[in-house]
């Protein structure tokens with residue numbers, strides 16, 4: 110996943126993202142498992158997804174940008190020393206799903222903390238995907 114235009118708006122930041130590999134436009138079970146192992150509270154996030162009220166049941170079948178949204182919020186909530194009462198809100202919209210382009214919007218209290226959390230979320234997911242892809246490649250080689 111690559112990050113394109115970043116726009117700071119009143120109270121929220123919009124991140125243009127692109128999922129380059131169409132195989133990864135949906136999270137999938139292996140990546141979902143990896144994320145939940147590292148960030149277990151992801152499963153309990155409130156989430157408007159048309160199916161349930163939480164993110165856990167949809168994580169494996171949702172879009173990669175939607176995962177980034179929740180991961181960034183999780184990182185910011187738990188790692189950045191924010192008061193536990195601070196609530197962050199996000200939204201993810203495909204711009205063009207066939208091209209893999211989407212916008213992830215995150216509310217912020219501290220813009221730099223939100224930028225850092227987003228950056229860490231993208232890095233975590235890209236590293237996890239690279240690792241999972243390498244494992245698949247090794248299995249195919251045998």
Ligand SMILES: [Zn+2]
Pocket residue numbers: 155156157158164175179
């Ligand atoms: Zn959600």
